[in-house]
Amino acid sequence: MTILERKKQIKTLVATGNVHEAIKRAMDFVEDFGQSNNLTNEIVLISSNFFDVQRLKNMDIADFAELSRQQNRILLRMLTLLDEVETMFALTSAE
């Protein structure tokens, strides 16, 4: 699968609600195509934050809608990160 196909696959997984698998694939994507440890660090944090919020949702002790919004913000950051990784990967190829 090419880099573009992998990115598309991750988006499709998010779009179909298969977020857990999407995050795993996103971690693999950043690990494979990311050009620095900062990017790896960021995807690890994204995964950690997402599942921390998920645990709070499961415990039912906070506003569900607000937690869902938090998760959406985290996913938005993840999707943006994928674009950044792809662009940096392509730029190193063009050099």
Added chain:
Amino acid sequence: MTRMSADGYVGEELLQFAEFYALDQELNHEAVLLSMSFSLAQSDPRALVAQSKALLEKILDDYDSEKGQQKAHVMAEIEANALKKYEEVLAARTTLVGLKDVGKNFKSSRFHLQNINLSLNLGEITGIIGPNANGKSTLLKIIVGELLKDEGTLEYPQFSKGNITSWAAIKRKIAYIPQDLIPWKGSLREVLLYEAARHGIKGKDCELQVDFIIQRLGLSEYIDHEWNQLSGGYKLRFELAKALVWRPSFMVLDEPLANLDVAAQLTILNDLKNLAHSFKNPICVIITSQHIHEIEHVADSLLVLETGKIVYFGKPFEFNPNNSLHIAELSCPDAGIQEIRNVLLPLQARVEDRGYCLLIEIPHQHTLGKALQILLQQGIEVAYFRDITHSVKQIFYGHN
């Protein structure tokens, strides 16, 4: 896009539309999250549909504008460069392990593993399948250096320097997960830090690798757990984490699925497949198993051993010694074998009782789909049906 039904179908269409027309990545991402909301029914469907309409208009306005066309050009260039670099790296993949006429003779039992010729590459999963006591574990132990071969040559071109092959050096590069897992002391995190450090990963890199693999394998809730606090499935996942944290290029797993439930098997195999096929750190994986169907779906190539010899080495679902037959497993709990033979007589089917299921063989000019159709039309309940025409499972039924 004119349909506005309030279900997940709208979400799929929105995603496809955005993939094609959303030049602004923020709009693309908004479409992804909106599609997710449809899929998970997170909000009032009418509100989601209204948001979709607004988003579509923004996407179209952006696409039609001059800036939009400039963006399209830049994106096309980025994608072309990414693809070029990707293909260059893939083309450079090499062989990791080469076996030529490898054999092992056990005089006391008269068992002889013989004529093993294999070439295993980075980024590929090879499944080794075979009945018990037919040489799988023997072959595995020869490959990982636990047993000396009697015949042939075994090479690790990427691990050897010149003509010198140091087994001590090679074994340090192989991640081997035996069938009987060895308990470890300490918490998961402590063990992972130790494994990474032992393989030369230091300081902040060490912590980052450990954090990455913990998150990647879904182990964050267990980082403080010790061996005796874990279920079988999580023990294996811990072993995988231990193996993967230091980025091996060669991984060998002996019957990893043996003690796992179905869900755990699927998770482990899925993770293994994605990690083996990594672009940056591809892994050559060998996995032995009796779970034929599961391995067929994940392996890039299959090796079947019988009485110490290779009876098949090739891609999954390309095994077909009986070109003239279609073969399937079948289970009909309320119908006897004679009834099924009578019903399938027009297809010249041969039906055998194999204990836990029936085996049906149909000449090539007919199809298994037709057989299934006839059974159902006759009101026969079919509890299980699997086409094994191209599966190595046939070997276990004596078809090879």
